Amino acid sequence: xxxxxxxxxxxxxxxxxxxxxxxxxxxxxxxxxxxxxxxxxxxxxxxxxxxxxxxxxxxxxxxxxxxxxxxxxxxxxxxxxxxxxxxxxxxxxxxxxxxxxxxxxxxxxxxxxxxxxxxxxxxxxxxxxxxxxxxxxxxxxxxxxxxxxxxxxxxxxxxxxxxxxxxxxxxxxxxxxxxxxxxxxxxxxxxxxxxxxxxxxxxxxxxxxx
Amino acid sequence: xxxxxxxxxxxxxxxxxxxxxxxxxxxxxxxxxxxxxxxxxxxxxxxxxxxxxxxxxxxxxxxxxxxxxxxxxxxxxxxxxxxxxxxxxxxxxxxxxxxxxxxxxxxxxxxxxxxxxxxxxxxxxxxxxxxxxxxxxxxxxxxxxxxxxxxxxxxxxxxxxxxxxxxxxxxxxxxxxxxxxxxxxxxxxxxxxxxxxxxxxxxxxxxxxxxxxxxxxxxxxxxxxxxxxxxxxxxxxxxxxxxxxxxxxxxxxxxxxxxxxxxxxxxxxxxxxxxxxxxxxxxxxxxxxxxxxxxxxxxxxxxxxxxxxxxxxxxxxxxxxxxxxxxxxxxxxxxxxxxxxxxxxxxxxxxxxxxxxxxxxxxxxxxxxxxxx
Amino acid sequence: xxxxxxxxxxxxxxxxxxxxxxxxxxxxxxxxxxxxxxxxxxxxxxxxxxxxxxxxxxxxxxxxxxxxxxxxxxxxxxxxxxxxxxxxxxxxxxxxxxxxxxxxxxxxxxxxxxxxxxxxxxxxxxxxxxxxxxxxxxxxxxxxxxxxxxxxxxxxxxxxxxxxxxxxxxxxxxxxxxxxxxxxxxxxxxxxxxxxxxxxxxxxxxxxxxxxxxx
Ligand SMILES: Nc1ncnc2c1ncn2[C@@H]1O[C@H](COP(=O)(O)OP(=O)(O)OP(=O)(O)O)[C@@H](O)[C@H]1O
Ligand SMILES: [Mg+2]
Numbered sequence: 001x002x003x004x005x006x007x008x009x010x011x012x013x014x015x016x017x018x019x020x021x022x023x024x025x026x027x028x029x030x031x032x033x034x035x036x037x038x039x040x041x042x043x044x045x046x047x048x049x050x051x052x053x054x055x056x057x058x059x060x061x062x063x064x065x066x067x068x069x070x071x072x073x074x075x076x077x078x079x080x081x082x083x084x085x086x087x088x089x090x091x092x093x094x095x096x097x098x099x100x101x102x103x104x105x106x107x108x109x110x111x112x113x114x115x116x117x118x119x120x121x122x123x124x125x126x127x128x129x130x131x132x133x134x135x136x137x138x139x140x141x142x143x144x145x146x147x148x149x150x151x152x153x154x155x156x157x158x159x160x161x162x163x164x165x166x167x168x169x170x171x172x173x174x175x176x177x178x179x180x181x182x183x184x185x186x187x188x189x190x191x192x193x194x195x196x197x198x199x200x201x202x203x204x205x206x207x208x209x210x
Numbered sequence: 211x212x213x214x215x216x217x218x219x220x221x222x223x224x225x226x227x228x229x230x231x232x233x234x235x236x237x238x239x240x241x242x243x244x245x246x247x248x249x250x251x252x253x254x255x256x257x258x259x260x261x262x263x264x265x266x267x268x269x270x271x272x273x274x275x276x277x278x279x280x281x282x283x284x285x286x287x288x289x290x291x292x293x294x295x296x297x298x299x300x301x302x303x304x305x306x307x308x309x310x311x312x313x314x315x316x317x318x319x320x321x322x323x324x325x326x327x328x329x330x331x332x333x334x335x336x337x338x339x340x341x342x343x344x345x346x347x348x349x350x351x352x353x354x355x356x357x358x359x360x361x362x363x364x365x366x367x368x369x370x371x372x373x374x375x376x377x378x379x380x381x382x383x384x385x386x387x388x389x390x391x392x393x394x395x396x397x398x399x400x401x402x403x404x405x406x407x408x409x410x411x412x413x414x415x416x417x418x419x420x421x422x423x424x425x426x427x428x429x430x431x432x433x434x435x436x437x438x439x440x441x442x443x444x445x446x447x448x449x450x451x452x453x454x455x456x457x458x459x460x461x462x463x464x465x466x467x468x469x470x471x472x473x474x475x476x477x478x479x480x481x482x483x484x485x486x487x488x489x490x491x492x493x494x495x496x497x498x499x500x501x502x503x504x505x506x507x508x509x510x511x512x513x514x515x516x517x518x519x520x521x522x523x524x525x526x527x528x529x530x531x532x533x534x535x536x537x538x539x540x541x542x543x544x545x546x547x548x549x550x551x552x553x554x555x556x557x558x559x560x561x562x563x564x565x566x567x568x569x570x571x572x573x574x575x576x577x578x579x580x581x582x583x
Numbered sequence: 584x585x586x587x588x589x590x591x592x593x594x595x596x597x598x599x600x601x602x603x604x605x606x607x608x609x610x611x612x613x614x615x616x617x618x619x620x621x622x623x624x625x626x627x628x629x630x631x632x633x634x635x636x637x638x639x640x641x642x643x644x645x646x647x648x649x650x651x652x653x654x655x656x657x658x659x660x661x662x663x664x665x666x667x668x669x670x671x672x673x674x675x676x677x678x679x680x681x682x683x684x685x686x687x688x689x690x691x692x693x694x695x696x697x698x699x700x701x702x703x704x705x706x707x708x709x710x711x712x713x714x715x716x717x718x719x720x721x722x723x724x725x726x727x728x729x730x731x732x733x734x735x736x737x738x739x740x741x742x743x744x745x746x747x748x749x750x751x752x753x754x755x756x757x758x759x760x761x762x763x764x765x766x767x768x769x770x771x772x773x774x775x776x777x778x779x780x781x782x783x784x785x786x787x788x789x790x791x792x793x794x795x796x797x798x
Binding site: 104112113 | 286296
């Protein structure tokens with residue numbers, strides 16, 4: 001307990017820092033992946049290649065990407081945010097794409113046939129129906145980034161990883177415990193929260209089954 | 211009025227519509243029929259520009275449709291497809307009022323439209339408007355699909371095998387409803403099917419297509435009498451045959467499966483039964499299955515009290531005929547009867563069946579063109 | 584830049600050992616979740632939760648308990664690999680058409696025999712796809728082993744980051760990425776073949792049925 005009291009400032013600081021990293025890169029990730037996912041759903045042939053490419057980037061371990069990013073962008077938040085954004089893209093992108101492409105073609109034909117413009121079809125039919133899938137992707141993205149953000153400490157971007165690093169370097173288990181548990185709790189809580197959001201965002205008509 | 215002028219459509223090397231010319235008059239029910247792949251859907255979709263022709267011109271009400279904005283054009287043309295395509299994220303009410311909303315009608319107007327359209331197909335607004343498509347039966351879903359197409363009162367409605375995926379009984383009910391709606395609202399309907407029965411039942415004009423060309427355009431009557439090519443004859447199948455019309459009996463033109471209830475059944479049970487089976491009349495019988503009379507939903511509403519036996523409410527003012535009487539006699543009774551049906555009894559007074567206009571027409575069609583199905 | 588084959592072999596060995604454990608445990612848990620309804624939520628929930636915990640957090644917590652070294656890394660990798668294997672085993676088995684199971688039971692097979700002779704073989708393509716995911720993720724996560732004193736390709740990467748030496752980072756990173764891609768590609772191919780074979784078999788069975796019917 002004295003440990004907590006002594007380091008409360010640091011702990012709160014790094015928690016907020018972690019959240020900031022995750023928040024910013026999630027936002028960037030979404031800003032890229034949702035429009036790109038929509039675009040790909042209009043260019044299905046190109047989609048295959050783009051998704052394969054992004055999937056390949058995803059197989060690169062976080063530590064490796066972070067290393068590269070550090071070489072290019074130097075030390076600080078910048079390389080961390082770039083890497084985290086990259087990791088945020090794939091799940092959200094793939095889910096946006098599949099969410100839209102799996103919308104019943106009959107619905108889309110009807111929408112067009114009764115006089116919805118392309119943009120209206122997208123906004124009123126495709127996106128609402130794909131929304132649960134998109135939010136599911138967002139959930140995966142966030143969990144991923146919370147995890148990889150623990151490595152951000154390595155390139156001097158701070159975050160809960162810093163506490164763990166300190167602990168690992170000084171054999172101070174309290175630091176490790178605090179950082180690891182907070183990171184785990186943050187990941188589990190965000191997962192649960194977004195799961196809830198997903199449930200709320202699912203149109204009621206998609207939930208009722210006879 | 212819709213006009214095709216030398217329209218061609220190609221996919222790669224394959225010509226799927228070959229120099230098609232066709233005129234559809236206002237208020238007509240035109241059925242496009244032909245073997246699979248003959249270009250019916252393509253023809254239909256060119257009218258609302260879901261597909262653009264390679265050659266030729268299409269006019270709707272005198273104006274070349276390529277000069278009209280496609281989206282604006284589609285809002286004046288209803289569209290119903292076999293897959294129904296109701297939006298699962300919207301309620302029945304929202305589905306119906308999609309186009310009015312796009313056209314910026316007020317909420318009150320949308321509500322009014324939804325109400326009156328649901329009434330048209332005997333679906334209760336309070337029961338159905340707030341349900342989701344997944345909570346409806348296939349037949350109900352397709353009814354809503356049709357209503358959605360009608361919502362902004364388009365003068366023209368395109369339907370691509372709308373009833374193809376429904377069971378025969380539901381299909382027949384919907385055919386009747388669509389015909390009724392077409393007459394009542396005076397729509398021009400272009401209807402695609404590959405079911406000749408459906409075509410004969412619905413069409414003012416049948417357009418028979420094959421290989422991207424029109425083979426024959428004729429009224430059902432004319433097409434039955436003078437099918438132009440063998441392929442049409444094959445489509446007509448057994449319908450072209452001869453029967454001795456005078457030997458038909460009432461029993462031949464009735465529907466044998468009717469909803470009978472015992473007189474001791476209680477009123478609420480009956481109402482429930484009628485609701486479930488979607489009928490407004492029950493035939494009441496006694497212990498020996500003998501016919502006592504009929505009860506309509508109105509009778510129950512007016513005179514019935516919960517918990518009373520249905521036998522107390524029967525009305526005997528019904529046209530009745532013996533199963534062995536001639537069909538001609540039955541026909542006259544039917545025409546005279548106010549209720550629109552005639553009860554057919556066996557000699558021992560038990561119920562044999564019911565003659566309605568549908569059963570009559572069906573029987574006559576069978577007699578003329580052979581067994582259906 | 585020297586290619587560190589020794590590190591590569593270390594890396595692969597760690598992942599192989601971890602995968603062997605997680606396959607056995609994962610399939611066992613998947614079957615348990617399927618057999619015992621009341622365990623379903625616990626087992627699936629547990630593996631889901633473990634997967635959600637950030638890998639660095641999980642590894643460092645494990646280190647406190649198990650100390651530094653390869654053993655701890657392997658435990659962490661096994662935990663991580665559980666979810667895809669458990670889930671795919673479970674869905675693979677419970678998604679089988681009931682008539683297969685009934686037919687097998689009808690022939691007098693015991694529960695275990697049904698599992699070993701019918702359910703697991705039929706669910707195998709899906710289970711294999713879970714194993715593929717497990718292997719590819721493990722290859723990536725094993726890089727972090729360096730932080731808890733384990734061997735493998737993480738070492739040059741970590742040293743490279745610390746000394747800002749890109750050549751050193753690459754000497755670890757390139758083999759890791761290549762391994763991940765190779766396994767992903769190769770195992771996808773096998774998965775595809777397995778699925779296709781299963782489908783063909785079904786089709787053949789169906790045609791025999793049809794022939795019987797028409798005969
Ligand atoms: N997008 C397309 N690309 C290539 N060929 C097409 C395309 N759409 C339709 N076709 C071909 O055009 C022909 C006419 O198709 P269409 O859908 O109009 O037939 P249909 O009369 O509606 O048949 P069905 O009764 O089976 O619905 C078919 O031979 C079909 O294979
Ligand atoms: Mg068609």
